[in-house]
Amino acid sequence: MTPVMGAYGVVKTFGHVRALRHASFEAFPGEVTALVGDNGAGKSTLTKILSGVFAPDEGEVRIDGAPVRLADPHDAKRRGIETVYQDLALAPDLDAAANVFLGREVRRFGILHNHPEMRRRTATAFRELGVGLVQDMRAPVAAFSGGQKQSVAIARAAMWATKVILMDEPTAALGVIQTTKVLELVERIRDRGIAVVFISHNLPQVMQVADRIEVLRLGARVARFRRGEADVERLIAAISGAYANETGEGAR
Amino acid sequence: MTQTKPTGAETQEPVTPRVPLVRALLRNPTMVTFAALLVIIAAFSVLAPDTFTQRSNFVQLAQNVAILTVVSVGTTFVVITAGVDLSIPSGIVLGEVFAVHALQLVGTGGGDTAADVAADQTKGWYVLVALAGALLAGLVIGTVNGVVVAYLKVPPLLATLGTLGAGLGAALILQDGVNTATYALDPVGHGEWIPGVPNLIPIALLVVAAGFVLLHMAVFGRHTFAIGSNPEAARRAGINVERHLLKVYLIGGTAAGFAGFLSLAYFSTTSIGGHSTDNLQAITAVALGGTSLFGGVGSIIGTLIGVWIPAVLKNGFVITGVQPYWQDVAVGLVLIVAVWIDQLRRRSRDRG
Numbered sequence: 015m016t017p018v019m020g021a022y023g024v025v026k027t028f029g030h031v032r033a034l035r036h037a038s039f040e041a042f043p044g045e046v047t048a049l050v051g052d053n054g055a056g057k058s059t060l061t062k063i064l065s066g067v068f069a070p071d072e073g074e075v076r077i078d079g080a081p082v083r084l085a086d087p088h089d090a091k092r093r094g095i096e097t098v099y100q101d102l103a104l105a106p107d108l109d110a111a112a113n114v115f116l117g118r119e120v121r122r123f124g125i126l127h128n129h130p131e132m133r134r135r136t137a138t139a140f141r142e143l144g145v146g147l148v149q150d151m152r153a154p155v156a157a158f159s160g161g162q163k164q165s166v167a168i169a170r171a172a173m174w175a176t177k178v179i180l181m182d183e184p185t186a187a188l189g190v191i192q193t194t195k196v197l198e199l200v201e202r203i204r205d206r207g208i209a210v211v212f213i214s215h216n217l218p219q220v221m222q223v224a225d226r227i228e229v230l231r232l233g234a235r236v237a238r239f240r241r242g243e244a245d246v247e248r249l250i251a252a253i254s255g256a257y258a259n260e261t262g263e264g265a266r
Numbered sequence: 267m268t269q270t271k272p273t274g275a276e277t278q279e280p281v282t283p284r285v286p287l288v289r290a291l292l293r294n295p296t297m298v299t300f301a302a303l304l305v306i307i308a309a310f311s312v313l314a315p316d317t318f319t320q321r322s323n324f325v326q327l328a329q330n331v332a333i334l335t336v337v338s339v340g341t342t343f344v345v346i347t348a349g350v351d352l353s354i355p356s357g358i359v360l361g362e363v364f365a366v367h368a369l370q371l372v373g374t375g376g377g378d379t380a381a382d383v384a385a386d387q388t389k390g391w392y393v394l395v396a397l398a399g400a401l402l403a404g405l406v407i408g409t410v411n412g413v414v415v416a417y418l419k420v421p422p423l424l425a426t427l428g429t430l431g432a433g434l435g436a437a438l439i440l441q442d443g444v445n446t447a448t449y450a451l452d453p454v455g456h457g458e459w460i461p462g463v464p465n466l467i468p469i470a471l472l473v474v475a476a477g478f479v480l481l482h483m484a485v486f487g488r489h490t491f492a493i494g495s496n497p498e499a500a501r502r503a504g505i506n507v508e509r510h511l512l513k514v515y516l517i518g519g520t521a522a523g524f525a526g527f528l529s530l531a532y533f534s535t536t537s538i539g540g541h542s543t544d545n546l547q548a549i550t551a552v553a554l555g556g557t558s559l560f561g562g563v564g565s566i567i568g569t570l571i572g573v574w575i576p577a578v579l580k581n582g583f584v585i586t587g588v589q590p591y592w593q594d595v596a597v598g599l600v601l602i603v604a605v606w607i608d609q610l611r612r613r614s615r616d617r618g
Contacts, residue, residue, distance in 0.1 A: 087502070088504050091504070099502065101498075103496070103498060103499040103502045103503075104496065104499055105491070105492040105495035105496045105499045105500065105562065106495055106496060106562070107491060107494070107495035107562035107563050108488075108491060108492060108495060108562075112488060112491075112492075113499075116488075116489075116492055116499070116500065116503040116505070117489075117500075117503030117504035117505050118503075118504070119485045119488060121485060125484050125485060125486065126479075126483045126484050126485070127483070127484065127485045127488050
């Protein structure tokens with residue numbers, strides 16, 4: 015199977031810091047791929063390259079096997095790659111539908127927005143995704159709990175993504191029950207055939223939700239596991255450099 | 267009295283909880299302000315039933331607030347982006363000055379200029395010339411404000427304080443410190459397209475309607491709210507935040523320039539020493555109307571109501587023989603209470 019999105023031999027340098035040294039990464043449709051690694055391993059940089067924030071110094075990004083040059087995050091969005099940011103990026107004073115359609119409003123007469131239509135489509139999508147906010151469609155998202163806000167952010171990404179959703183620590187600020195709901199949402203999105211890239215420090219959570227795990231260490235991929243191949247101890251070993259199942263720079 | 271059990275309630279989908287009507291209205295800042303306005307009007311109607319409630323008094327009031335209404339509509343957009351526009355007086359005064367200069371450029375023969383014509387000899391296109399001049403002044407002020415705030419990232423309070431001083435100074439230079447009288451705009455300032463309704467009233471209402479559509483029904487307004495609410499979210503959603511802010515300050519400046527045109531038409535003279543508190547009056551009206559100074563929340567209808575509260579108070583005090591200076595005291599207190607309520611609402615909402 016061709017990865018829907020991949021990075022191959024990517025190098026990214028900031029001044030004297032080599033954040034990525036021939037890092038590779040692959041995500042497949044209908045799978046949750048977890049990207050794990052210690053602080054400074056290059057997860058954020060790699061995510062930003064995949065979402066179009068940074069351009070790689072060397073190496074290439076491929077979508078459906080074809081090399082692409084992502085000009086900016088909007089270019090990535092146009093290609094069906096959505097990002098859920100750690101800090102949510104919702105406008106708290108707007109309601110869920112206005113947030114979901116922000117910058118992509120359904121229009122009337124070219125300049126007016128068609129809010130009833132946006133609200134209807136949002137309600138439908140939320141229902142399909144099992145996001146239980148339908149009765150709160152008129153409330154500003156500031157009135158929502160942290161988990162509800164994160165659900166809105168993820169549902170928004172799911173509504174627009176046709177290929178890949180990148181999630182940077184989507185459950186970091188959430189409680190136990192809220193985390194469960196968000197993880198269920200992640201699985202439902204995966205079951206629609208979207209590739210979900212899940213960046214997390216929470217290894218038990220990664221083991222629970224990920225179909226594949228890719229481990230990044232010192233700017234390069236050091237290990238890959240399929241579901242069930244690794245336990246937490248082996249993951250920690252890979253993250254800390256005591257274990258590797260890939261060798262050489264830019265392994266593919 | 268028999269109590270009936272709500273049968274089957276457990277199996278139903280959760281619905282929006284019903285809140286009592288009064289509480290629902292209190293949650294809406296615009297409704298609170300509107301209620302306050304109604305109370306004030308009712309009080310003066312009881313105190314001075316013969317004078318205050320006369321139709322002519324309300325027409326006069328509407329005409330008096332027309333110019334402030336126009337600038338307040340522009341200010342509403344600016345405040346919703348969490349900005350502020352102190353440069354309104356310079357926009358108005360420069361608007362007047364550019365308008366008379368534009369009229370002076372147009373000759374009528376015999377060495378006279380369009381600025382010197384009598385009210386009954388003016389022509390329709392003189393009005394357009396003056397309008398173009400006034401709008402140009404507004405665009406200049408708005409462009410400077412917008413570029414400095416959006417691209418140079420100077421805080422709006424100081425950026426517009428700068429253009430306030432600079433604009434007023436430029437007006438004095440252009441006029442050599444002397445006002446110019448003109449009757450060329452009398453058909454606008456003193457005419458009645460609708461019998462019994464001075465022109466400033468329908469003009470202000472048109473501006474309000476345009477502002478309402480742009481803010482509440484257009485994508486432009488949606489983006490304005492989003493930027494005021496969370497500029498980073500707006501940016502990530504693909505909105506060009508800087509360019510949008512520039513447009514918002516252009517609206518503020520253009521509204522001020524247009525107000526200058528109306529002021530020139532109504533008073534038949536420039537007023538280079540006047541309008542000095544119009545910026546604060548506009549901000550007061552906007553804040554009274556429930557628009558949050560922290561951005562992201564606001565409404566044009568609220569602003570319209572907010573314009574009327576100080577005007578009605580002043581008018582009522584004059585009619586009932588109270589020293590009109592009490593208006594300033596009353597408006598100041600009402601303003602503080604209004605912003606305090608906004609704070610409380612915001613805090614309780616964010617707790618979620």
